[in-house]
Amino acid sequence: MNEPPQAISAASKRGEELIADREFCDLVCTRGRTLLELASNLAAMRAGEILLPRPLIGRLLLESGQMETLLDEYGARQNQYWSRFRALTASLKNFARIGEVLAYLRRRLPTYRLLPVAGDFRLATREQLRLVGGVVAEVAAALLEEAQGVGIDVSGIVPFPGEFGGRLPRGRLAHNRGDRIAGDTATTVTHLATEFLNLAAEGELLRAAARIPPAEYAACFPDPVSEERLRQLTFRFHNLQSLYDTHVTGTTIETSDDELPILRGHASVIYHLLDIATDLAHYYERHASPHTADAVLRERPVVDSDATMATLFAYAMAFSSDYLAVGQRLCQDILRRYAESGRLDVPVPSYRGFHVRPSNLVARIVAHYGSAVQMDLDGQRFDAASPLELFRANEAINARKRRWLALEIARVHPDCAGALAPEAAAAAVLAIVHCLAGEGKIMLYRQPLQFSDQLGRREGSVLENSVAEIAQLQATGQLDIRTDLTVTFIGDRRVLADVDVLARHGYGEDAFGNNVALPKALSYLRR
Incomplete structure (x- = not known):
């Protein structure tokens, strides 16, 4: 030696x-x-x-x-x-x-x-x-x-020589200590439930791992599975459990709400399962992986890697995923009961109103919390959890835009109420469109514009010709009417806070419909 x-x-x-x-x-x-x-x-x-x-x-x-x-x-x-x-x-x-x-x-x-x-x-x-x-x-x-x-x-x-097999007596001590009176525990409960939902949104790693066949376990390292990612997720669930124990355990609100200890139980079991998963991932990466392991155990293995991987994927990560899903529904129920209703006025998305992307993002925020939220537009209510409902609101939005457009046309072309010959009418419509575009009242998405063959040939006044032609250009995605239209969302304040953040970031789009990065507060929407 x-x-x-x-x-x-x-x-x-x-x-x-x-x-x-x-x-x-x-x-x-x-x-x-x-x-x-x-x-x-x-x-x-x-x-x-x-x-x-x-x-x-x-x-x-x-x-x-x-x-x-x-x-x-x-x-x-x-x-x-x-x-x-x-x-x-x-x-x-x-x-x-x-x-x-x-x-x-x-x-x-x-x-x-x-x-x-x-x-x-x-x-x-x-x-x-x-x-x-x-x-x-x-x-x-x-x-x-x-x-x-x-x-x-x-x-x-x-x-x-020590004795290790002795059995401990069954049972637990009596729960006879009085409840403590904490501060704003209800706020803490909603924070904990919200954080659980955010972690559930980030749990795609667990959901994906639960669906992986055994033959592909090893191929999951280092992406999507790694000791580092599991350790980070473990820490956040441990933090969730600690916050509960500090602010909720032993309080009067915990005693009066049977679902709160259940929330704590799900946070705890996921934390412990992730702790096991982290240790198993550590062992595989350090001692068994053909890419990262030290050769001293990899070349002469002691532990069956297949059994280790089965424990990691089919037990620790699979049950974490299952309890994350049922815990998510539990938290949504808790938030509905603790919800504080509010109202939020936000602008209509600047690019084509509530089309597919903005409608889906708003609906996903509502679904994330599981609360009932409605969007109000001129007294008409739309279910904010349904992208189709929000998309349907565009009919009312576009009608308001056309009414606003008529006023703007009358402002830039005072004689628009009269009828003109086709060539003169066409020239008037072109002048109106370019004037409004120059003032920023109309956003052009294509230049030069492809006008219809009905330009100036429609029956009626210059106003009617202008509104019809602009509506045609809008329908074909060549331009949009810019207004200061607002809608009102009504419901859970936590949902409204995230909708407000989304609206402040253009509903995930710029003025030309290009996707923009969402802020960290809405990271759950990126998945």
Whole structure:
């Protein structure tokens, strides 16, 4: 186990003092004896106990974490003799953490009051805990074998003498503490429900992963699945749970609203499932992936990658997606009950009114919150959750534009009420169109304009000819009439706030109908 000369030379150039092989081996043997005894316990359990006892998991996490720190302090990861021992120690800690979360989930499930989903989550969690227990035992056995390979005498290592299989008594303490009176808890509840909906909108990663066949699991790394993306999503759900516990737990409003603890339960179970998914993604990227993994475990694997990926995709991410969907509907119901009604006056979209894109964006905002919102135009109400309803409002908008246009034509051409010969009428219409375009009252989308063959030939006055020709140009998308028309949205203030942001950003378009980037506050609309 002597260091090769090139390694000694490289270390000397960095000014590092090298520790003797035997001295380091003795150090690991002394500091790691408890860990190796625990590994001996686990290796012996492979043919017997299948569910990891919680006290054993806790002690295993402590000892493996301390050993990993010691190995890193001496640079074991970069040492050809100790790198595999270090990787196995890290893997043992990683899967022990997963086992700890699974055991916690299994124990806490009755308190979460989870809404029904397609799969049997309770049974699946028990099965995953059994599988992870087997993985931990296999890694522990490999660690013992590797310890012997690096020179540690394991002949005297026997199972840890502590008792880890004792059963804890059933039940919970009485909930007899009085409710606390918090500040504006209702505002916090609506904030939490809204944030859950925003996270649900960003959960396409989970929904997509739940639909992926097993043969394509590995191809999902690093896009769309990665440890980094899962960790970010995990953090946000953990933050959601923490906000609830700080501002809602134990308050009078929580006691009076049965759905609030259910919201907390769904945020918590998704957080824990994402925590498991993050650890599994970390293991795959660090130790199993053909593109990013360290060769020390990839070339001689201990853990079945197919089983690991099945736990990641078919359990952790699939159930996260399911509980995200039912939690989304729960939050929409909460927001409807806590909704504060308001009114919002906003301008009509400048490019062709409520055509497809603006109508869809407004409807998606309303659908995101699940609240009832209406759009009022001259006393006529339209369901803002329906793009077709909003699109239908263009009939009334265009009628108002034509009435406004008649007044503008009369202003720029006072003699428009009379009839003229075809050539004179055509010249008058052209002059009116160019005058209004020059004043910005008409937006031209095509130049030169392609006028109809009826220009100046229609019966009636110059006014009637002008209105008909401009309407024809508008219908063919060559121009639009610019006005200061406004509509009023009525409903949930949270929905109105986002509609206001959308309107301030041109409903996602510029004056010529080109798409523009939506602000961060409306990021859920980008998906």
